[in-house]
Amino acid sequence: MDLFQAGPDELRSLRVNAPVHLDENTGLWLVSRYEDVRAILADPNRFHPDNALTAVTAIPRPVLRVLARAGFSLPPTLANNGTDTHAELRRLVAAFLTPARVQAMRPRIADLARERLAGLTGPIADLHPVLARDLPAIVLMEVMGIDDVDIPKLKAWSTASLELFWGNPSLDRQHELAKPTAEFHQWLTRRIRTARGDDLFGALRDVPIREAAGLCYFLLIAGQETTTQLLCAMFDAVLRHGGLWSRLGEPGMPARVVEEVLRRDPPVNTWRRIAAEPTTISGVAVPAGAHLLLMLAGTGSDPEVFADPERLCPARPNARKHLAFGYGRHFCLGAGLARLEAEVVLRETVERFPNLSLASPEPPPMLGLLSFRAPLSVRVRLGEPAHPAPEPASGPSTGHDGDPALTASASRG
Numbered sequence: 207m208d209l210f211q212a213g214p215d216e217l218r219s220l221r222v223n224a225p226v227h228l229d230e231n232t233g234l235w236l237v238s239r240y241e242d243v244r245a246i247l248a249d250p251n252r253f254h255p256d257n258a259l260t261a262v263t264a265i266p267r268p269v270l271r272v273l274a275r276a277g278f279s280l281p282p283t284l285a286n287n288g289t290d291t292h293a294e295l296r297r298l299v300a301a302f303l304t305p306a307r308v309q310a311m312r313p314r315i316a317d318l319a320r321e322r323l324a325g326l327t328g329p330i331a332d333l334h335p336v337l338a339r340d341l342p343a344i345v346l347m348e349v350m351g352i353d354d355v356d357i358p359k360l361k362a363w364s365t366a367s368l369e370l371f372w373g374n375p376s377l378d379r380q381h382e383l384a385k386p387t388a389e390f391h392q393w394l395t396r397r398i399r400t401a402r403g404d405d406l407f408g409a410l411r412d413v414p415i416r417e418a419a420g421l422c423y424f425l426l427i428a429g430q431e432t433t434t435q436l437l438c439a440m441f442d443a444v445l446r447h448g449g450l451w452s453r454l455g456e457p458g459m460p461a462r463v464v465e466e467v468l469r470r471d472p473p474v475n476t477w478r479r480i481a482a483e484p485t486t487i488s489g490v491a492v493p494a495g496a497h498l499l500l501m502l503a504g505t506g507s508d509p510e511v512f513a514d515p516e517r518l519c520p521a522r523p524n525a526r527k528h529l530a531f532g533y534g535r536h537f538c539l540g541a542g543l544a545r546l547e548a549e550v551v552l553r554e555t556v557e558r559f560p561n562l563s564l565a566s567p568e569p570p571p572m573l574g575l576l577s578f579r580a581p582l583s584v585r586v587r588l589g590e591p592a593h594p595a596p597e598p599a600s601g602p603s604t605g606h607d608g609d610p611a612l613t614a615s616a617s618r619g
């Protein structure tokens with residue numbers, strides 16, 4: 207099986223036939239059942255996160271030299287940190303992502319979406335460059351108080367980094383990717399060293415520079431590339447699910463649909479851990495030091511937990527039980543922000559283009575990295591825009607989360 211392209215059929219087959227399976231090509235132990243994956247994530251003493259950011263395709267010496275010359279390193283900070291420093295570093299970052307700070311971004315996200323939607327003329331458009339590519343990066347920089355990053359450059363740096371660490375690049379390609387990766391790290395190091403204010407860089411002024419740069423490197427990639435992927439996965443999934451688009455105006459619908467997409471098509475489709483001691487998972491003996499690949503995408507479609515899992519079902523009572531954002535000590539710090547961005551962008555898009563549909567039933571090209579999977583484009587037929595164009599979104603929140611009317615209306619479809 208090609209792990210870089212594993213789709214629903216492969217995930218189902220693993221879950222049913224080989225829930226704990228040693229993949230000979232990568233040496234990774236694939237763990238596929240929901241209960242096993244959650245138990246592993248919940249037990250940081252027996253399952254360490256140290257390999258979370260290790261390059262999947264080994265980086266050979268000449269390429270390592272390019273990175274080393276630039277001072278590049280990824281010491282334990284957040285996702286890859288099983289040591290005592292994790293809690294304090296997590297606290298520093300969490301202060302930028304409190305529920306109040308995240309909710310305060312709602313009108314700004316809506317404005318960003320509306321500006322972009324207003325510029326769209328049909329009949330066909332690709333929603334990836336318009337709504338998904340840059341918007342999460344702009345939002346993340348604003349939440350972190352950073353106002354001097356060139357967004358196209360950040361995207362080039364971060365997509366190169368994802369491919370270098372989670373892709374299967376050739377040696378030549380690794381050389382190409384090392385340059386922007388090193389450049390990003392150097393930019394971060396300079397910015398942290400000269401930080402003055404109360405932005406993310408300033409908040410890290412007492413953290414040793416190697417750790418601070420490594421933390422920012424991870425955060426400024428993880429905090430926006432994943433949301434870009436979620437936005438594409440969301441549009442693609444909703445538009446393939448007959449009739450769902452026209453129901454998005456129902457109270458609470460966008461947020462619930464986003465949750466279902468996270469469950470069934472999570473952009474972070476796998477995540478890694480190391481077994482600290484010999485252990486048994488679903489009856490299979492796993493040695494100490496084994497590198498585990500937790501098949502997050504497969505867990506969201508585990509019928510033991512989610513009935514009729516392939517269906518996007520906005521009224522699903524346990525939809526938020528999914529593991530798309532991990533679980534336990536390392537649970538994603540940006541889950542609230544990612545959910546909000548997706549919900550608002552979806553809501554604004556359906557308001558502006560109520561008759562939007564996919565331009566073609568063909569499956570889209572997919573980003574195929576070991577831990578990241580999402581459509582690379584979402585080509586749509588826009589249909590007639592709603593008139594008049596909606597008002598700017600600076601007014602009160604239009605969120606309807608938890609509306610009791612939803613369950614009844616959604617279960618009709």
Ligand code: HEM
Pocket residue numbers: 247255284285286296299303346425428429430432433436472473474477529530531532533534535536537538539540541543544
């Ligand atoms: C759809 C979007 C996103 C997905 C699917 C996602 C997924 C994940 C996953 C699977 C983990 C590992 C959790 C674990 O080991 O248990 C994680 C960790 C993390 N994510 Fe996200 N993420 C998303 C968006 C974001 C955003 C927007 C931010 C920041 C603004 C962010 C920041 C982090 C951080 C800092 C960690 C490490 C937490 C720790 O180790 O304490 N993520 N995320």
